[in-house]
Amino acid sequence: MGDYWTHQCRTAYLEQGVNRALGTSGVSRKDVTMFDLDQFIAECRAASAADRPHKNVREVVARAVSDPAAILKGLGEPRRSEVQKLYHSSDLTILNVIWAPRMTIMPHNHQMWAVIGIYTGREDNIFWRRIPGGHGGKLEAVGARALSTKDADPLGENIIHSVTNPIAQLTGAIHVYGGDFFGAERSEWDPETLEEGRYDAAKTMRLFEEANALYRAG
Numbered sequence: 001m002g003d004y005w006t007h008q009c010r011t012a013y014l015e016q017g018v019n020r021a022l023g024t025s026g027v028s029r030k031d032v033t034m035f036d037l038d039q040f041i042a043e044c045r046a047a048s049a050a051d052r053p054h055k056n057v058r059e060v061v062a063r064a065v066s067d068p069a070a071i072l073k074g075l076g077e078p079r080r081s082e083v084q085k086l087y088h089s090s091d092l093t094i095l096n097v098i099w100a101p102r103m104t105i106m107p108h109n110h111q112m113w114a115v116i117g118i119y120t121g122r123e124d125n126i127f128w129r130r131i132p133g134g135h136g137g138k139l140e141a142v143g144a145r146a147l148s149t150k151d152a153d154p155l156g157e158n159i160i161h162s163v164t165n166p167i168a169q170l171t172g173a174i175h176v177y178g179g180d181f182f183g184a185e186r187s188e189w190d191p192e193t194l195e196e197g198r199y200d201a202a203k204t205m206r207l208f209e210e211a212n213a214l215y216r217a218g
């Protein structure tokens with residue numbers, strides 16, 4: 001697991017470096033607007049350290065995804081279903097999440113605030129809650145939100161959601177979390193029974209790899 005994340009992180013930085021090199025090659029200086037990952041991380045860190053971190057970080061993410069072409073240039077065009085770790089500390093995690101076409105991830109919580117910004121494609125979020133007095137932490141659906149390119153949506157720390165990419169192309173999203181996304185004790189819910197279990201990060205990664213295999217086969 002650790003190696004996987006480290007590899008993804010290194011790949012993202014490497015691609016950014018290559019893109020930077022291309023952007024400053026002198027061939028063309030027009031349309032050079034580029035998503036600067038280091039600057040974005042610095043802005044998220046500053047915003048999350050200030051008052052009302054959730055709201056501030058949403059504004060940073062909204063500004064970033066308002067120029068999807070710049071993010072595609074800076075992070076690279078999505079090519080496969082994956083989760084790239086862009087930044088990770090004890091109080092902030094930033095991920096580049098690429099959803100395969102039609103891919104669905106089971107209901108889960110984060111136990112920390114989050115901001116989701118879409119820079120290509122779509123995300124459909126279903127929101128859930130534990131049925132009061134229900135057995136096994138069983139869920140009921142309480143809402144939904146359709147996110148499109150340029151949307152930046154805040155999620156409260158008690159949110160339980162599932163995510164579907166409803167379209168036939170890869171969806172790219174920047175996810176920012178107000179904590180250690182990988183270290184937090186969290187729950188996921190069985191998609192068939194909707195009963196609660198312990199979050200299994202390795203299982204989630206397998207879902208991304210399975211979705212990627214289907215995407216490549218398709």
Ligand SMILES: [Fe+2]
Pocket residue numbers: 108109110161
């Ligand atoms: Fe989530």
